[in-house]
Amino acid sequence: MLEKNLDKTIEKVLVSEKEIIEKSKELGAILTKEYEGKNPLVLGILRGSVPFLAELIKHIDCHLETDFMTVSSYHGGTKSSGEVKLILDVDTAVKDREILIVEDIIDTGRTLKYLKELLEHRGANVKIVTLLDKPEGRIVEIKPDYSGFTIPNEFVVGFGLDYDENYRNLPYVGVLKPEVYKK
Numbered sequence: 001m002l003e004k005n006l007d008k009t010i011e012k013v014l015v016s017e018k019e020i021i022e023k024s025k026e027l028g029a030i031l032t033k034e035y036e037g038k039n040p041l042v043l044g045i046l047r048g049s050v051p052f053l054a055e056l057i058k059h060i061d062c063h064l065e066t067d068f069m070t071v072s073s074y075h076g077g078t079k080s081s082g083e084v085k086l087i088l089d090v091d092t093a094v095k096d097r098e099i100l101i102v103e104d105i106i107d108t109g110r111t112l113k114y115l116k117e118l119l120e121h122r123g124a125n126v127k128i129v130t131l132l133d134k135p136e137g138r139i140v141e142i143k144p145d146y147s148g149f150t151i152p153n154e155f156v157v158g159f160g161l162d163y164d165e166n167y168r169n170l171p172y173v174g175v176l177k178p179e180v181y182k183k
C-alpha cells in the first residue's frame with residue numbers, strides 16, 4: 001500500500017530542495033557562458049530529468065531549444081537491467097548541433113554512454129549535465145561535463161528519480177526506508 005505522506009517513507013535527505021536550486025543557479029551561470037550565441041538543444045532524458053531540466057533552464061540566460069528522448073533500463077526496480085532501451089527518439093535534427101544532455105543521475109554510466117555515442121554518431125557535439133553523480137556505481141567509463149552533487153552508492157529517489165514510478169514528485173533527493181522495498 002502507498003503511504004499517504006511521501007515524507008514519512010524517507011529515511012534521510014541527501015540533497016535538499018534549497019541546495020538543488022542554488023546548484024542549478026551556479027550551473028546555469030556556467031552554462032550561460034558556455035552556450036552564449038550557440039543556440040544549444042537542451043535534451044532532457046525522460047522521465048527522470050524533468051524537474052532538474054525545468055529548474056536548470058530558468059538560469060541559463062541565452063537562446064536555447066528543448067527536446068526530449070525517452071530511454072529506460074531500470075524498469076521500476078533498483079538495479080540496472082544492463083540493457084538501455086530507446087523508447088522515444090528525439091524529434092529535432094541533431095547533425096552539427098550543440099547538444100546539452102540533461103540527466104538526473106549517472107550511476108552505472110550505461111544510459112549516458114549509450115546516448116552520447118548515439119548522438120555523436122549522428123553528428124552532434126554533445127555535452128552532459130547531471131544533477132547527481134554516483135561514481136562508485138560506474139560500470140562503463142563516462143564522465144559528465146557538469147555535475148551538481150556527488151552522492152554515495154545508495155539508491156535514491158526524489159526530484160525526478162523514482163522507485164517503481166513513485167517518488168518523482170518529492171522536492172528533494174533522499175533514501176527510502178528499507179521497509180518500503182519489502183512491501
Ligand SMILES: O=P(O)(O)OC[C@H]1O[C@H](OP(=O)(O)OP(=O)(O)O)[C@H](O)[C@@H]1O
Binds near residue numbers: 048072
Ligand atoms: O547510469 P545508469 O545506471 O544507466 O542510470 C541512470 C539512468 O537511470 C535512470 O533512468 P531509468 O532507466 O530508471 O528511467 P527513468 O528516467 O524513466 O526513471 C536515470 O533517469 C538515468 O537515465
Ligand SMILES: Nc1nc2[nH]cnc2c(=O)[nH]1
Binds near residue numbers: 105107155156162
Ligand atoms: N531512482 C533511481 N534511479 C536510478 N538510476 C540509476 N541510479 C538510480 C538511483 O539511485 N535511483
